[in-house]
Amino acid sequence: MSELVNNLNYYQKDALKEIGNIGAGNAATAFAQLLDKKIEMTVPSVDIVPIEEVPEVTGGIEQQVLSVFLKVIGEAPGSILLILSENSTRNLLEMILYKKIDLEKIDEVEISAVKEIGNILSGSYLNAINQMTGLNLFQSIPAFSYDMAGAILGSSMINISVESDNALLIETQFKYGNNEIEGYFFFIPNPGSLEKILKSLGFDTK
Amino acid sequence: MKEPIRVRMAEYSIGKCPDILVTIGLGSCIGIALYDSFSKIGGLVHIMLPKDNRNGLKPSKYADTGIPFLIKKMIESGAVKNKLIAKIAGGAHMFSNTGDISFQIGKRNIEAVRQILSEQNIPIVGEDIGDNYGRTMEFYTVDGSVKIRTYKKGNIII
Numbered sequence: 135m136s137e138l139v140n141n142l143n144y145y146q147k148d149a150l151k152e153i154g155n156i157g158a159g160n161a162a163t164a165f166a167q168l169l170d171k172k173i174e175m176t177v178p179s180v181d182i183v184p185i186e187e188v189p190e191v192t193g194g195i196e197q198q199v200l201s202v203f204l205k206v207i208g209e210a211p212g213s214i215l216l217i218l219s220e221n222s223t224r225n226l227l228e229m230i231l232y233k234k235i236d237l238e239k240i241d242e243v244e245i246s247a248v249k250e251i252g253n254i255l256s257g258s259y260l261n262a263i264n265q266m267t268g269l270n271l272f273q274s275i276p277a278f279s280y281d282m283a284g285a286i287l288g289s290s291m292i293n294i295s296v297e298s299d300n301a302l303l304i305e306t307q308f309k310y311g312n313n314e315i316e317g318y319f320f321f322i323p324n325p326g327s328l329e330k331i332l333k334s335l336g337f338d339t340k
Numbered sequence: 341m342k343e344p345i346r347v348r349m350a351e352y353s354i355g356k357c358p359d360i361l362v363t364i365g366l367g368s369c370i371g372i373a374l375y376d377s378f379s380k381i382g383g384l385v386h387i388m389l390p391k392d393n394r395n396g397l398k399p400s401k402y403a404d405t406g407i408p409f410l411i412k413k414m415i416e417s418g419a420v421k422n423k424l425i426a427k428i429a430g431g432a433h434m435f436s437n438t439g440d441i442s443f444q445i446g447k448r449n450i451e452a453v454r455q456i457l458s459e460q461n462i463p464i465v466g467e468d469i470g471d472n473y474g475r476t477m478e479f480y481t482v483d484g485s486v487k488i489r490t491y492k493k494g495n496i497i498i
Binding site for chain 1: 348349350351364365366367368369388389395397398401432434435436445446472473474475476489491492
Protein backbone atom coordinates (compact mmCIF):
# COMPACT_ATOMS: atom_id res chain seq x y z
CA MET A 135 0.00 0.00 0.00
CA SER A 136 2.77 2.44 0.86
CA GLU A 137 4.30 1.75 -2.54
CA LEU A 138 1.62 3.84 -4.22
CA VAL A 139 3.31 7.01 -2.98
CA ASN A 140 6.38 6.12 -5.06
CA ASN A 141 4.42 5.18 -8.16
CA LEU A 142 1.89 7.93 -8.73
CA ASN A 143 1.35 8.77 -12.38
CA TYR A 144 0.91 12.21 -13.88
CA TYR A 145 -2.91 12.11 -13.78
CA GLN A 146 -3.03 10.94 -10.21
CA LYS A 147 -0.67 13.70 -9.13
CA ASP A 148 -2.74 16.18 -11.05
CA ALA A 149 -5.88 15.01 -9.29
CA LEU A 150 -4.17 15.44 -5.92
CA LYS A 151 -3.11 18.91 -6.97
CA GLU A 152 -6.74 19.68 -7.78
CA ILE A 153 -7.72 18.55 -4.29
CA GLY A 154 -5.13 20.94 -2.91
CA ASN A 155 -6.46 23.66 -5.14
CA ILE A 156 -10.06 23.27 -4.05
CA GLY A 157 -9.06 22.97 -0.40
CA ALA A 158 -6.71 25.93 -0.44
CA GLY A 159 -9.19 28.08 -2.35
CA ASN A 160 -11.78 27.54 0.33
CA ALA A 161 -9.24 28.07 3.11
CA ALA A 162 -8.02 31.32 1.52
CA THR A 163 -11.60 32.59 1.36
CA ALA A 164 -12.09 31.81 5.05
CA PHE A 165 -8.78 33.48 5.87
CA ALA A 166 -9.75 36.56 3.86
CA GLN A 167 -13.07 36.79 5.70
CA LEU A 168 -11.33 36.46 9.05
CA LEU A 169 -8.89 39.27 8.30
CA ASP A 170 -11.13 41.25 5.99
CA LYS A 171 -8.14 41.41 3.63
CA LYS A 172 -7.35 39.98 0.23
CA ILE A 173 -5.34 36.79 0.66
CA GLU A 174 -3.41 35.37 -2.26
CA MET A 175 -2.47 31.76 -2.56
CA THR A 176 -0.03 29.93 -4.80
CA VAL A 177 -1.10 27.06 -7.03
CA PRO A 178 -0.62 24.00 -4.81
CA SER A 179 2.29 21.73 -5.48
CA VAL A 180 2.27 17.98 -4.97
CA ASP A 181 5.70 16.71 -4.04
CA ILE A 182 6.96 13.31 -3.10
CA VAL A 183 9.77 14.14 -0.72
CA PRO A 184 12.28 11.67 0.74
CA ILE A 185 11.70 11.75 4.48
CA GLU A 186 15.22 13.06 5.23
CA GLU A 187 14.53 16.17 3.14
CA VAL A 188 11.23 17.10 4.77
CA PRO A 189 12.78 19.27 7.55
CA GLU A 190 14.19 21.55 4.83
CA VAL A 191 11.08 22.12 2.70
CA THR A 192 10.34 25.60 4.04
CA GLY A 193 13.90 26.81 3.60
CA GLY A 194 15.65 27.67 6.87
CA ILE A 195 15.77 24.37 8.72
CA GLU A 196 17.02 26.05 11.89
CA GLN A 197 14.82 29.12 11.59
CA GLN A 198 12.43 29.74 14.46
CA VAL A 199 8.82 29.49 13.27
CA LEU A 200 5.30 29.23 14.66
CA SER A 201 3.23 26.25 13.69
CA VAL A 202 -0.11 24.55 14.13
CA PHE A 203 -0.40 20.81 13.69
CA LEU A 204 -3.71 19.01 13.23
CA LYS A 205 -4.40 15.38 12.64
CA VAL A 206 -6.78 14.58 9.83
CA ILE A 207 -9.22 11.94 11.02
CA GLY A 208 -11.70 9.88 9.01
CA GLU A 209 -11.53 7.43 6.10
CA ALA A 210 -8.27 8.84 4.77
CA PRO A 211 -6.17 9.95 7.75
CA GLY A 212 -3.23 12.30 7.52
CA SER A 213 -1.89 15.53 8.92
CA ILE A 214 -2.16 19.25 8.37
CA LEU A 215 0.65 21.60 9.25
CA LEU A 216 0.55 25.38 9.10
CA ILE A 217 3.91 27.15 9.35
CA LEU A 218 4.27 30.90 9.81
CA SER A 219 7.38 33.02 10.10
CA GLU A 220 7.80 35.16 13.21
CA ASN A 221 7.25 38.30 11.21
CA SER A 222 4.05 36.96 9.63
CA THR A 223 2.67 35.83 12.96
CA ARG A 224 3.33 39.20 14.54
CA ASN A 225 1.53 40.99 11.70
CA LEU A 226 -1.31 38.51 11.75
CA LEU A 227 -1.87 38.76 15.50
CA GLU A 228 -1.70 42.54 15.40
CA MET A 229 -4.45 42.54 12.75
CA ILE A 230 -6.68 40.23 14.76
CA LEU A 231 -6.03 41.38 18.31
CA TYR A 232 -5.51 45.11 17.67
CA LYS A 233 -2.45 45.40 19.91
CA LYS A 234 1.33 45.35 19.73
CA ILE A 235 2.70 41.79 19.83
CA ASP A 236 5.99 40.74 21.40
CA LEU A 237 6.60 37.12 20.43
CA GLU A 238 9.23 36.68 23.14
CA LYS A 239 6.38 37.08 25.60
CA ILE A 240 3.68 35.31 23.59
CA ASP A 241 0.76 34.52 25.91
CA GLU A 242 -2.04 31.98 25.97
CA VAL A 243 -4.55 34.26 24.24
CA GLU A 244 -2.13 34.88 21.40
CA ILE A 245 -1.27 31.18 21.09
CA SER A 246 -5.01 30.38 21.02
CA ALA A 247 -5.47 32.88 18.22
CA VAL A 248 -2.73 31.19 16.16
CA LYS A 249 -4.27 27.78 16.84
CA GLU A 250 -7.68 29.09 15.85
CA ILE A 251 -6.29 30.31 12.55
CA GLY A 252 -4.96 26.79 11.95
CA ASN A 253 -8.35 25.42 12.91
CA ILE A 254 -10.31 27.68 10.57
CA LEU A 255 -8.00 27.08 7.61
CA SER A 256 -8.02 23.32 8.13
CA GLY A 257 -11.77 23.13 8.59
CA SER A 258 -12.48 25.00 5.38
CA TYR A 259 -9.76 23.10 3.51
CA LEU A 260 -11.17 19.72 4.53
CA ASN A 261 -14.78 20.81 3.93
CA ALA A 262 -13.96 21.56 0.31
CA ILE A 263 -12.17 18.23 -0.09
CA ASN A 264 -15.09 16.40 1.49
CA GLN A 265 -17.53 18.00 -0.93
CA MET A 266 -15.36 17.10 -3.88
CA THR A 267 -14.57 13.52 -2.90
CA GLY A 268 -17.53 12.42 -0.81
CA LEU A 269 -15.07 11.45 1.91
CA ASN A 270 -15.72 12.52 5.46
CA LEU A 271 -12.49 14.01 6.83
CA PHE A 272 -12.28 16.21 9.89
CA GLN A 273 -9.51 17.62 12.03
CA SER A 274 -8.32 17.01 15.59
CA ILE A 275 -7.89 19.86 18.05
CA PRO A 276 -4.92 22.00 17.02
CA ALA A 277 -1.51 21.63 18.64
CA PHE A 278 0.97 24.49 18.71
CA SER A 279 4.74 24.81 18.61
CA TYR A 280 7.10 27.80 18.40
CA ASP A 281 10.54 26.44 17.68
CA MET A 282 13.03 25.28 15.02
CA ALA A 283 11.36 24.62 11.66
CA GLY A 284 13.30 21.38 11.14
CA ALA A 285 12.29 19.98 14.52
CA ILE A 286 8.64 20.83 13.87
CA LEU A 287 8.56 19.38 10.35
CA GLY A 288 10.45 16.26 11.43
CA SER A 289 8.16 15.62 14.39
CA SER A 290 5.12 16.03 12.12
CA MET A 291 6.31 13.15 9.95
CA ILE A 292 6.01 10.41 12.56
CA ASN A 293 2.78 8.87 11.23
CA ILE A 294 4.03 9.01 7.68
CA SER A 295 7.46 7.60 8.49
CA VAL A 296 5.95 4.48 10.04
CA GLU A 297 4.57 3.56 6.61
CA SER A 298 7.08 4.96 4.14
CA ASP A 299 10.47 6.56 3.53
CA ASN A 300 8.74 9.16 1.36
CA ALA A 301 6.16 11.79 2.25
CA LEU A 302 3.57 13.17 -0.13
CA LEU A 303 3.21 16.87 0.59
CA ILE A 304 0.37 18.91 -0.86
CA GLU A 305 1.63 22.43 -0.27
CA THR A 306 0.11 25.86 -0.66
CA GLN A 307 1.56 29.20 0.31
CA PHE A 308 -0.62 32.04 1.53
CA LYS A 309 0.37 35.63 1.03
CA TYR A 310 -0.95 38.99 2.03
CA GLY A 311 0.42 42.35 0.99
CA ASN A 312 4.12 42.89 0.52
CA ASN A 313 5.29 39.81 2.47
CA GLU A 314 3.40 41.03 5.52
CA ILE A 315 1.89 37.59 5.94
CA GLU A 316 3.37 34.49 4.37
CA GLY A 317 2.46 31.02 5.43
CA TYR A 318 2.95 27.43 4.40
CA PHE A 319 -0.01 25.10 4.55
CA PHE A 320 0.68 21.38 4.14
CA PHE A 321 -1.85 18.62 3.74
CA ILE A 322 0.01 15.35 4.22
CA PRO A 323 -2.09 12.23 3.64
CA ASN A 324 -0.76 9.10 5.29
CA PRO A 325 0.66 6.85 2.54
CA GLY A 326 -2.10 4.32 3.20
CA SER A 327 -4.75 7.00 2.55
CA LEU A 328 -3.70 7.76 -1.01
CA GLU A 329 -5.57 4.85 -2.49
CA LYS A 330 -8.81 5.92 -0.81
CA ILE A 331 -8.42 9.52 -1.92
CA LEU A 332 -7.66 8.53 -5.52
CA LYS A 333 -10.52 6.05 -5.55
CA SER A 334 -12.90 8.74 -4.36
CA LEU A 335 -11.85 10.70 -7.45
CA GLY A 336 -12.59 7.80 -9.74
CA PHE A 337 -9.10 6.32 -10.15
CA ASP A 338 -8.56 2.61 -10.21
CA THR A 339 -5.31 2.16 -8.30
CA LYS A 340 -5.23 -1.62 -8.52
CA MET B 341 38.01 25.17 8.69
CA LYS B 342 36.52 22.01 7.23
CA GLU B 343 32.79 21.96 6.54
CA PRO B 344 30.84 20.05 9.18
CA ILE B 345 29.37 16.74 8.03
CA ARG B 346 25.57 17.02 7.89
CA VAL B 347 23.49 14.12 9.18
CA ARG B 348 19.91 14.45 7.97
CA MET B 349 16.79 12.94 9.54
CA ALA B 350 16.78 9.12 9.36
CA GLU B 351 20.43 9.12 8.23
CA TYR B 352 23.84 8.52 9.80
CA SER B 353 27.45 9.48 9.25
CA ILE B 354 30.90 8.55 10.54
CA GLY B 355 33.73 11.03 11.12
CA LYS B 356 37.36 10.96 12.23
CA CYS B 357 39.20 13.64 14.20
CA PRO B 358 38.93 16.61 13.51
CA ASP B 359 35.57 16.17 11.74
CA ILE B 360 32.45 17.81 13.15
CA LEU B 361 29.19 15.92 12.70
CA VAL B 362 26.02 18.00 12.81
CA THR B 363 22.34 17.13 12.88
CA ILE B 364 19.89 20.03 12.76
CA GLY B 365 16.36 20.20 14.10
CA LEU B 366 15.84 17.26 16.43
CA GLY B 367 12.27 17.34 17.71
CA SER B 368 10.84 14.03 18.88
CA CYS B 369 13.71 12.38 16.98
CA ILE B 370 16.90 11.47 18.82
CA GLY B 371 20.49 12.07 17.80
CA ILE B 372 22.82 9.37 19.09
CA ALA B 373 26.53 10.25 19.07
CA LEU B 374 28.90 7.33 19.62
CA TYR B 375 32.57 8.01 20.27
CA ASP B 376 35.76 5.99 20.59
CA SER B 377 38.22 8.32 22.32
CA PHE B 378 41.24 6.16 21.39
CA SER B 379 40.79 6.14 17.64
CA LYS B 380 38.87 9.46 17.82
CA ILE B 381 36.21 8.04 15.53
CA GLY B 382 32.67 9.32 15.98
CA GLY B 383 29.34 8.22 14.56
CA LEU B 384 26.05 10.09 14.61
CA VAL B 385 22.61 8.75 13.72
CA HIS B 386 19.31 10.69 13.68
CA ILE B 387 16.49 8.24 14.45
CA MET B 388 12.76 9.01 14.19
CA LEU B 389 11.06 5.91 15.60
CA PRO B 390 11.74 3.36 18.33
CA LYS B 391 11.34 -0.03 16.63
CA ASP B 392 9.23 -2.31 14.44
CA ASN B 393 10.72 -1.79 11.03
CA ARG B 394 8.25 -4.11 9.34
CA ASN B 395 8.23 -2.72 5.87
CA GLY B 396 11.93 -2.91 5.07
CA LEU B 397 12.40 0.84 5.46
CA LYS B 398 15.68 2.68 6.09
CA PRO B 399 17.49 1.07 9.06
CA SER B 400 18.80 4.42 10.31
CA LYS B 401 15.22 5.62 10.85
CA TYR B 402 14.73 3.30 13.84
CA ALA B 403 16.54 3.07 17.18
CA ASP B 404 16.59 -0.73 17.21
CA THR B 405 18.13 -1.08 13.75
CA GLY B 406 19.90 2.29 13.50
CA ILE B 407 22.15 1.95 16.56
CA PRO B 408 23.56 -1.53 15.73
CA PHE B 409 23.97 -0.37 12.12
CA LEU B 410 25.98 2.67 13.27
CA ILE B 411 28.14 0.49 15.55
CA LYS B 412 28.86 -1.87 12.67
CA LYS B 413 29.87 0.98 10.37
CA MET B 414 32.10 2.49 13.07
CA ILE B 415 33.88 -0.81 13.64
CA GLU B 416 34.43 -1.09 9.88
CA SER B 417 36.05 2.37 10.07
CA GLY B 418 38.39 1.25 12.85
CA ALA B 419 36.54 2.00 16.09
CA VAL B 420 36.58 -0.55 18.92
CA LYS B 421 33.19 -1.61 20.22
CA ASN B 422 34.00 -1.82 23.92
CA LYS B 423 35.54 1.66 23.87
CA LEU B 424 32.33 3.31 22.68
CA ILE B 425 30.49 5.86 24.77
CA ALA B 426 27.22 7.57 23.88
CA LYS B 427 25.74 11.04 24.12
CA ILE B 428 22.11 11.52 23.20
CA ALA B 429 19.84 14.49 22.52
CA GLY B 430 16.22 14.94 21.44
CA GLY B 431 13.05 13.02 22.26
CA ALA B 432 11.09 16.22 22.82
CA HIS B 433 7.33 16.65 22.95
CA MET B 434 7.11 19.41 20.36
CA PHE B 435 3.38 20.08 20.26
CA SER B 436 1.60 21.27 23.37
CA ASN B 437 -1.83 20.40 24.72
CA THR B 438 -2.44 16.96 23.41
CA GLY B 439 -2.43 13.64 25.19
CA ASP B 440 -2.62 11.80 21.92
CA ILE B 441 -0.42 8.71 21.92
CA SER B 442 1.29 9.55 18.66
CA PHE B 443 2.59 12.69 20.33
CA GLN B 444 4.30 10.57 22.96
CA ILE B 445 6.78 9.35 20.40
CA GLY B 446 9.63 11.34 21.97
CA LYS B 447 9.23 9.43 25.21
CA ARG B 448 9.08 6.08 23.43
CA ASN B 449 12.19 6.97 21.44
CA ILE B 450 14.08 7.77 24.65
CA GLU B 451 13.09 4.43 26.22
CA ALA B 452 14.10 2.50 23.12
CA VAL B 453 17.46 4.28 22.76
CA ARG B 454 18.30 3.65 26.43
CA GLN B 455 17.33 0.00 26.12
CA ILE B 456 19.33 -0.62 22.96
CA LEU B 457 22.45 1.14 24.21
CA SER B 458 22.25 -0.86 27.42
CA GLU B 459 21.93 -4.12 25.45
CA GLN B 460 25.01 -3.09 23.48
CA ASN B 461 26.86 -2.27 26.74
CA ILE B 462 27.48 1.31 25.65
CA PRO B 463 27.29 3.79 28.55
CA ILE B 464 25.39 7.07 28.11
CA VAL B 465 27.80 9.71 29.40
CA GLY B 466 25.83 12.78 28.43
CA GLU B 467 22.27 13.63 27.49
CA ASP B 468 19.81 16.42 26.91
CA ILE B 469 16.48 14.75 26.28
CA GLY B 470 12.72 15.13 26.66
CA ASP B 471 11.04 18.46 27.45
CA ASN B 472 9.43 20.47 24.65
CA TYR B 473 12.13 22.13 22.60
CA GLY B 474 13.96 21.50 19.34
CA ARG B 475 17.70 20.86 19.29
CA THR B 476 20.66 20.98 16.95
CA MET B 477 23.56 18.72 17.82
CA GLU B 478 27.22 19.43 16.98
CA PHE B 479 29.55 16.52 17.67
CA TYR B 480 33.30 17.25 17.79
CA THR B 481 35.38 14.15 17.11
CA VAL B 482 38.50 15.93 18.41
CA ASP B 483 37.40 15.32 22.00
CA GLY B 484 33.91 13.76 21.83
CA SER B 485 32.17 16.87 23.09
CA VAL B 486 28.65 17.63 21.92
CA LYS B 487 27.21 21.11 21.75
CA ILE B 488 23.43 21.40 21.67
CA ARG B 489 21.89 24.54 20.26
CA THR B 490 18.33 25.42 21.23
CA TYR B 491 16.06 28.46 21.12
CA LYS B 492 14.40 27.81 24.44
CA LYS B 493 17.42 26.89 26.60
CA GLY B 494 20.36 28.45 24.75
CA ASN B 495 23.49 26.34 24.20
CA ILE B 496 24.17 23.22 26.24
CA ILE B 497 27.43 21.25 26.27
CA ILE B 498 27.21 17.56 27.14
